Amino acid sequence: MLWLVKLSLQLLDPFWDAGYKGIDFRTQSSLKVGSVLKSDCQTPTATAPSSKLPDYFDTTLGWYAGPTATGPSPWLAQTNAAPFVGVSYIPNTPLETQAPIPGNKHGYNIFERLGHMSPYFPNPRGFGVHEYPVPPGANVTWLNMIHRHGSRYPEVTGNELRLAQKLTDAKGKYQAHGALSFLNDWRNVLGAEILVPVGKQQLFDSGTLHYYQYGHLYPNDGSKIIARTTTQRRMLESAEYFMAGFFGLGWTQNATLELVIESKGFNNTLAGYKGCNRTSWDIGGKTSREWAETYLQDAHQRIRGNITGGLDWTLSDTYSAQTLCAYETVAVGFSHWCNLFTYEEWEAFEYSLDIAFAAGTGFLSPIGRAIGIGYVSEVLARMQHHVLSSPTALINTTLDNNTVTFPTQQALNLDFSHDSNIISILVAFGLTQFAEYLPPTRILPEREFVMAYIEPFAGRLDIEVIQAPAPINPSRSVAVHELYEDGPPTSYVHFVLNQRTVPLGKSLKECGNRDDGWCEMTAFLEVQKVQVEKADFEWACFGDYEMPEYGTVSDGRPPSKE
Template identity: 35%
Template structure:
């Protein structure tokens, strides 16, 4: 009874305290609140806006960089753990040197489709950084590190798991603000009383990313300005923003190519680092795998805490090797070198075709959700703005499904050296808060007025010349009808039932020379 009384008293005290801090709607006196016209920077700006910084993260110097060095580790070292930055116009083709996110001349914008990744997060549960933390904790008092490694004597692992970091929240808020400044004008094209429907998944970092985006895009309060569709991300639920949940071959031995490639590469590029760090450890044996975990700690601690003592332990070449681990991992498990990857992304392509043709998804034979996608309320087909939040590996799978094969032009990646030239670099494709934006345009050429589509990956135009029927264009445009015909053909070519669900084995994913995201002829079906 006494305990109950205490709880009642505590509840009363909390209520009384809350009454001392009423919300703004109760306080009143807001002052003038007129709004202005919507921004439309991609059509009215003299130059394209660009994401060029990573404030408040602190830039570090690799161990071999001088005081006047210009090495930017955030842009070239962290793979998919890098913060998204705007890419130079000619990143994916020298033909796009004058292209940008600005609307091309003689064109008007009708619609924009945004697919973005969540923001910076803590490591996934049970990953290498946490395991290295356990190793250090279990050996506390048994080693006495010196030199640049002396911080390890008192270091303790303190990162969370999987949820957004403060910087990750900032990234998505800023993405929302920038998207409103770029494309806010399109909000005026929604029918009166119609609210936009944006999508995300139920995973905590996904939902929080979507809400931070909304806070930046709509302003606070944002709840009554749009509808947030939350797709369940769990085993057994069809979800085009988390398609791996229902793709069997993406979760068995056929998906091991990426980790196998990384395991071959790590002992090569970190051999010297392991010996150097062990010599400084004062009794703690540091293997190449440990050094790899320490590089991951560098990236994760910078993203979470702003700076990391692990970063200055490694050279510029070792950071280049570190980035290459992500390229290898993605290529063989989440990009054109994975046998099920096109199938994982094809459901989103089906939805994209439905939106662009304003025709409901007719056949649900992939990861599309027949309940949500068949409702005009939860899956509208006439929005001027679409925003979908997803994961890095899903965005890379969608890129494969959409057949942006110029990113695979240099072919499979070697596991024993970094090639002099490669068309696929993960930090360009899938960093934290990456954005893939499709602009649907009406353009006038002479006496002809046609609908075009173009795709921008982190503000750089993607070539569409590999898409059947799409001609070379200085802005990366293709006739919408031509592009749609190619996507419909691609949907027919990619079989989710075969690639994701069929019982097959691939003896050696790395050696299978896969370049189209589909099972090779060498796959053995059972």
């Protein structure tokens, strides 16, 4: 019987290799739209579309997907050095986060200190305002969500992959000792760019959470909503897993997914930095490296002291070892690199990332506002129920000037983007509570700009519109019968970043000092007109000016034209 089983498997191999793997079981929408203007949505002649759908609604093409290298399968049951003392690792979680970290006297979680590489968690301290429920009689009537993709492998150009290759090339030429002994048998297990398993879970979980929060906003007339993502594979899959969590596996009956090309030369507000002719990552990177040279000296000497033989270990390698901890953990569940560093060094690592992003696309960047202002314009247009026809600020007018691809009456708006792009969107909205200067010589412990709190993997910004039958008392601690003031029906805007309210009045004075952090919609729309003008997209992205030094920009704008 055994030979028969083997023969059967051999006969099935060609079927699996040549047939089954090529079958795409995803259903497609039958929605038809008009022709696409070449100026914004031209596509390369690679393969023929798999259906008669327009390219931006066809999720099977695979064009502009970006790198898609997959790492080997996890084997945490074999590789995990657990059980550690503690309860943070539960098999269905599924990451091992209980690694003993030197100096961690209070049992803090270093995986909430990994900046934009932190697996998703709600902001534990909030943004400076209490959370209040919607008062009786008022209703959440509209949502605009912009969601970061889930945990992924490193980018193909990442220094952590360079270190992995360096260690692979030097195999057998060195010996590691002490806490670094694992390196003698270490091998690279990382792919590149695409979602890791827990990244898919994060988006599915978020879709389920959002259904519980906003399921009533889905139209009950049987029509589909339009959701948007980009053509990158991790972006497409993030949207699909979210939709499966929100609607179930048959989500294509409820939503049509619109793919906006993510590549240089294409207008795309979900990846605005691709269309800006300027970048300030060099400013953030240089300053971040200066800070790393300060905080990593002890760790660098510890690691070098545990290596003998032909391996030239640099300080840059020591920094990359910290990022390897983050990426290995989300890829295979556990990483030996994590406990090479003290808790203080993990706090300093997080701060290095805060500096990089604040100067890269945040308020300390001369293009911070410009990159995000196109998306802000889209949100404002949705709020006011009109399309966008002006080809400015990276707006794809082929899509945004058509109510089929840019619905204006949709109460549930779901978009998917990247961390640096969402940071710029917060800047473009004028949320100056995140604008503080981050000195590269010391940590600001009470700073508002903490990447792990603002944009961890699967971070999300939910913008709600709340309609009330009368003005709501800005002092929410009053008795129930005093919640409403005399006046006409009033709408409010509520920003929720990673499940915590962002108080709009703290940054936009026109919104007032409300306990709940909300802003009257009329005031919000009026103040956002000023924010759009402040961005000065053309000058910021294409103007002829010298890139400023770190710390000379504080409002997300470049030097003036004078």
